Amino acid sequence: MNAPQDKASFKPAYDVVGTRPVRPDGVEKVTGKAIYGTDHVAAGMLHGAILRSPHPHARIRSIDTRKAEALPGVKAVVTGADFPSLASLEVSLGEGSGNIAAISRNCMAHEKVLYDGHAVAAVAATSAVIAEEAAALIEVEYEVLPHVLTIDEALAPGAPVLHEDMFTKGLPEKPAEPSNAALCFTVGRGEPDAAIAAAHTVVSGRYSALAVHQGYIEPHACVASYNADGQVQVWASSQGAFMIRTLCASILGISQADIRVTPLEIGGGFGGKTKVYLEPVAIVLSRKSGRPVRLAMSRADVFRASGPAPGVVADITVGADADGTITGVVMEFKMLSGANPGNDTHSGAMSALAHYNVANCRVTGWDVLCNTAATAAYRAPGAPQTIFPVECCIDEIAQKLGLDPIDIRLKNAARPGDVGIMGMPAGEIGYAECLEAAKAHPHYSAPLGPNQGRGIAGGTWGNYGGPSTATVNLGEDGSVLVTTGSPDIGGSRAAMAMMAAETLEIAYEQVRVTIADTSSIGFSMLTGGSRTTFATGKAVILACEEIIATLRARAAVMWSIDVSQTEWRGGAVHCLSGDKAGTSLTMGQIAAKAGFSGGPIAAEVALNAQGFLPGFGVHICDTEVDPETGHVSVTRYTVVQDVGTAIHPDYVEGQMQGGAAQGIGWALNEGYVYDKAGRMDNPGFLDYRMPVCSDLPMIDTVMVEKPNPAHPFGVKGVGEVPIVPPLGAVANAVSRAIGLRVHDLPLTPDRVYAAMQGKS
């Protein structure tokens, strides 16, 4: 890991924040003891299997489960008929928001299957082998319907429509006919067409990127246990136990108090575990069989039926003055959201130009459905797809005008106080500082070899705050127990412990963090949106401040003085007056006698965290392109990011590197491939090519720590920004290496080779 940059001017001195202690969950994880999705075992547990559609679009005529039910060892078989029929009911869950009926039907098809891999029936049996065998015995009669896989196919006149009741939202008038366009959303200001017409330099192009999977290493898995009295327990690996509770309660009509969801460890999510797939099915299987049921996806199931992020096609025109000032932008993009309306169109449209101060712009996004898996959030959902064309166009303008690619971005960068597209002035944002840091980095001025090119791209993500609950309890020995409802994906236990220790002025090791089940802690929104260290962290800090207040009050009781005559310093209460003046009581001393001063010492804070700020990044990418084969090698990569205050720099840098690695994969080799029958042709890590270690250089990181004034320690959120710039950074590097631009991702060897052949 890299030493943090000297940003003393930004950052006050802390004792714990900014250090790099060992994570509290580390030993359990590296010794294999941590309980992940498929590790949880319930007494009497059955094993489930799901039968999935082989067709991308078909009406279910009938399902005959008799042979499966007759197989010895089978305890329950369920289909869509076992799920409540749901009127459309909107729920708001941030990244996991959606329509309950659509979520239910995505877990188990009712009338139609909408993609290859769509669940049509499920079995619970005494072994996984029997369950799979039984699933294969279920006879489904399909009426195969024509399918659509691409944006052009989905929007073509007369195209088969996935949802007969779906009319495009966001248009001036409701369309007469249903279509596969779920939404049209436009943001903008000024007179972009006139500005482009009057511009000194104009560039335009059609850009595309494929749907990509989040690629978490742990497949979805859960265990559900439905008791005869209607109370349910679920153990699941996800980004939000409360998200599971809300959705299962809504889908199945169960009181939230009757569903207790215990979060297991999570082997990666990246936004893809903000939905339910298996949990409602496992509950129904458990209800029918009377026994706990485990459901787990295979890797192929994960690819076919969970995630991915939507692919995109974007048409963009950018106009600029001779000095590089961007005067107008018009972009129309279409997100390929899969079988159900997606969530990336709004965020994609809002993010596209959020890092620049553009007076005249219009960004129009379309949410387009097709017969592929319903998409899910993926790290800064929507932003990589819309910022990629913007960053490519800015690079082209820089080349046309002979400008340095960082200078042109500095000229247009959004800065604090600039009024954004929604009319709000920007807060303490750090894009310009990132650009300056990138320009000053040795990488930016390092010489390039033959067939190499250097690409620059910026990017942003809005981050989030929202509802979180934290409790802090003191042990009788004065040790500190922090409890939250935020699953730990990226080291948040360590961050929570560090913020508690900093607030209480005690050692990091004195604090332990538990992530509680949904019946043991108040509501927290899921871990996503880069919100957890900001929002849940704020709840922890405020709870610790309540603990301090309580400790002072208790000490005042013990000393028989007024609380105003106490002071908190160095993890202890100091007496300022009376016969004990000059003495102090430690947390342990107060806690040991808490029973005599008012009872256990505890605090709970439930809040809706406001004041979150967006993050910004600038990436420098060097690529070398083999002129004979079109292979692209990333030879050097540097990530610069405004992270706010880095609580635990290792995990901040890890997020920066991980996001960059995923973005590089999106740019170079990842993408969903379908055969002519509409079946996913690469549902495994062999042909769905995420980068392996040898594909990547060491990714250098530079943290620019410009604190967020709305967080006690200045946290902004870091996890999503770093996946945004790589698409543009890699594309720009390749275009400079080969002297022409390839507009379509991924930049696979055959595609780059074909482009080079076309040039020569």
Next chain:
Amino acid sequence: MPSPQFHSPETVEQASALLAANPQARVLAGGTDLIVQLRSRRIAPTAIVDIKRIAGMSGIRAADGGFAIGAATPCTALKDDKALAAAWPGVVEAANLIGSVQVRNRATMAGNLCNASPAADSVPALVAAGATVLIAGPSGQREVPAAEVTSGPGKNTLAHGEFVVEIRLPARPQGGGDAYLRSIPRTEMDIAVVGAGAALVLDASGTCTSARISIGAVAPTVLLVEAAGAALVGSKLDDAALERMAEAVRVAAKPIADKRGTVEYRIAMAGVLAKRVVEIARQRAEKA
């Protein structure tokens, strides 16, 4: 679905008899293809015959001045045999491109050959090197060139009851050198989009006296492109000869378009890789 019977015979004859007795039986060596196919339900054999308990099935021994490689010898073990690695570096490198380190600790060249993937990495190298394969069956043993073991994607020419006992490589010729390269989108853990192998012999003047050029993943089976080799023989591997060789390779390549590559790209890369392997083989031959 009944579980398959599992046999671990201790002699070649027992193994052959077990295979002959059950047409649904499959041979298990490393299992890196077999187990994957079982778990994905692409195959459902009623019996599995593990050949690893048979004496001599694992390991490399000197034979007729060359090498005999037991059918159950894992790929990583090939690297540890210094004489083999010095004599046929292209073969050893090719076998050690398959899968990951963990896979190569189990996977065998014999399995790679019998699995009959057109993209099998070790096969073009074996074909270029002139390897032969000893096959045992109910009617005794026979030895065939490596190129004749496969007949199409997933299909081999082994008769009912037969299995590969060992792979034989000749002694490295004086002035000989071999090499294998593949084209993959990533840097490792991948399947060849195109593969090319070369085995050359150069005389003291640097003139090529023998050349065997093979290509993989561009036809139903790995191809030995005799015209490509012929284009080099008698030359000093000058640019013109190399281009004639590459053209012969491109003519021989008859790939399909699939998720791993287009027809045009595969044909073009076959020529590029063939030139590159010849250059590596030349450097090795000159050091020999």
